Amino acid sequence: MKILVINSGSSSLKYQLIDMETESVLAKGNCERIGIENSNFIYKAHGKTIEQQVDMPNHNVAVQLVLKKLMDKDVGVISSMSEIDGVGHRVVASGEAFKKPTLVTPESMELMEEIKDLAPLHNPAAIVGIKACLLEMPDTPMVLVFDTGFHFTMPDYAYMYAIDYAHYEKYKIRRYGAHGTSHKFVAQEAAKYLKKDLKSLKIITCHLGNGSSITAVNGGECIDTSMGFTPLAGVPMGTRSGDIDYSAAEYLAKKEGLSVSEMLNYLNKKCGVLGVSGVSSDFRDLSNAANNGNRRAELALNMFTYGVKKYIGAYAAALNGVDVIVFTAGIGENDDVVRSKSLQGMDYLGVKLDEKKNASCPRGVIAEIQAKDSKVKILVVPTNEELVIARETMLEAKLG
Numbered sequence: 411m412k413i414l415v416i417n418s419g420s421s422s423l424k425y426q427l428i429d430m431e432t433e434s435v436l437a438k439g440n441c442e443r444i445g446i447e448n449s450n451f452i453y454k455a456h457g458k459t460i461e462q463q464v465d466m467p468n469h470n471v472a473v474q475l476v477l478k479k480l481m482d483k484d485v486g487v488i489s490s491m492s493e494i495d496g497v498g499h500r501v502v503a504s505g506e507a508f509k510k511p512t513l514v515t516p517e518s519m520e521l522m523e524e525i526k527d528l529a530p531l532h533n534p535a536a537i538v539g540i541k542a543c544l545l546e547m548p549d550t551p552m553v554l555v556f557d558t559g560f561h562f563t564m565p566d567y568a569y570m571y572a573i574d575y576a577h578y579e580k581y582k583i584r585r586y587g588a589h590g591t592s593h594k595f596v597a598q599e600a601a602k603y604l605k606k607d608l609k610s611l612k613i614i615t616c617h618l619g620n621g622s623s624i625t626a627v628n629g630g631e632c633i634d635t636s637m638g639f640t641p642l643a644g645v646p647m648g649t650r651s652g653d654i655d656y657s658a659a660e661y662l663a664k665k666e667g668l669s670v671s672e673m674l675n676y677l678n679k680k681c682g683v684l685g686v687s688g689v690s691s692d693f694r695d696l697s698n699a700a701n702n703g704n705r706r707a708e709l710a711l712n713m714f715t716y717g718v719k720k721y722i723g724a725y726a727a728a729l730n731g732v733d734v735i736v737f738t739a740g741i742g743e744n745d746d747v748v749r750s751k752s753l754q755g756m757d758y759l760g761v762k763l764d765e766k767k768n769a770s771c772p773r774g775v776i777a778e779i780q781a782k783d784s785k786v787k788i789l790v791v792p793t794n795e796e797l798v799i800a801r802e803t804m805l806e807a808k809l810g
């Protein structure tokens with residue numbers, strides 16, 4: 411059983427072909443700069459990486475290139491398209507239109523069109539990617555897997571905004587969250603690793619990457635999450651502001667003469683640790699700068715770790731305690747200083763890090779980094795969003 415996972419951006423298309431018997435990646439890569447000059451095709455298989463400058467005027471050509479490479483007699487991993495049993499498409503926003511993974515059908519595609527403007531940068535790109543795949547593989551079952559899906563178990567008092575209820579009903583404005591596939595995966599992995607029933611655990615999952623979100627998972631179900639209607643909310647991120655008083659945004663927009671969409675672009679692209687530090691959105695650059703005495707880089711890092719800590723505290727309250735704290739994604743898996751600072755001064759919760767284990771935490775595997783006398787387990791769990799999408803695709807398309 412082989413599942414192709416597709417993640418389409420407006421000018422990119424990431425792909426992975428996963429063998430579901432072993433849950434291993436057969437081939438993966440990225441089509442970059444689709445529709446832009448100098449498009450780039452990256453293909454990784456058999457331990458080798460191939461990078462080619464190929465003209466990719468649109469997503470259709472990109473999908474054709476991917477399939478051709480997967481079937482290539484020298485570097486390919488399948489001999490015919492019929493070996494691809496299903497395709498899972500990552501979709502960023504679902505609104506309330508989709509509450510679970512859903513088969514691609516004319517009806518579901520119509521709904522996708524209707525909710526396009528919920529994520530104007532991402533959802534239209536997903537539609538383009540799906541259509542491109544349908545052209546090449548019209549008979550292969552395809553499934554929409556939403557970043558928001560895992561968060562639909564939140565109770566209404568957690569997902570509602572305190573706005574006029576009529577506006578919630580009319581426009582479905584509420585908290586949806588994001589990174590759902592990652593939060594779900596690492597919570598499951600943590601329970602498996604600890605040999606505990608997921609249903610018995612209170613877990614706080616910290617997905618800290620370019621975009622960061624924190625989720626409270628009770629018995630395997632999300633009960634709250636830090637991102638909101640869009641991924642702009644929550645802790646400060648690489649370039650996103652995170653939580654901010656809207657009056658401050660209005661005040662700044664007036665002072666700088668920015669329109670609403672220009673303001674949103676500013677909050678999404680020019681703020682976060684990049685905006686505060688003036689150095690970079692990448693945490694490696696930030697810690698280098700902070701270590702060399704850059705005060706604003708240090709401030710940005712402090713704001714980030716303080717933000718993570720506040721959410722952990724809030725979710726410990728929401729969960730009435732916490733058994734496991736999980737760190738994942740680029741920063742969560744690799745940055746021991748961020749992990750350590752985010753957990754400082756939490757002894758009252760029974761959270762105690764083993765600084766040595768934390769600093770020497772191996773990469774790419776699950777690691778347990780709490781001190782012996784910590785009441786709470788602290789785990790670093792590598793995420794695998796593509797695998798979750800592939801698993802959901804198998805389930806929804808009733809494959810296997």
Ligand code: ADP
Nearest residue numbers: 618619620621691692693694739740741744745
């Ligand atoms: P996304 O998938 O949201 O683009 P990732 O989960 O790949 O993001 O995380 C990317 C971020 O991870 C980078 O911006 C960088 O700040 C951080 N990162 C990656 N490796 C390291 C590392 N070794 N140390 C500190 N931060 C790292």
